[in-house]
Amino acid sequence: MNGTYFWSSNMVLIDLVSRERIVEVINYIIQNNELNSVFARCSNVENENDHLYPEGFFVQKI
Numbered sequence: 001m002n003g004t005y006f007w008s009s010n011m012v013l014i015d016l017v018s019r020e021r022i023v024e025v026i027n028y029i030i031q032n033n034e035l036n037s038v039f040a041r042c043s044n045v046e047n048e049n050d051h052l053y054p055e056g057f058f059v060q061k062i
Helices: 019-031 047-052
Strands: 005-008 011-014
Touching: 011 019
Parallel strands: none
Antiparallel strands: 005 011
8 A cells, every 4th residue: 555554563654534434444454354463352251341441432433
């Protein structure tokens, strides 16, 4: 993608901050089998820790 994004440990920088560009970069990373190199899976949040997050944080918005 010719400099559209840069990633390093715990960081992804994208040249344009827009939903469209972020989706484009993530799709590119997935298509090039780099997902596991760029991102790490975080463990699930246990119900007893919900209070640490703002109300509605876990509600999926479409």
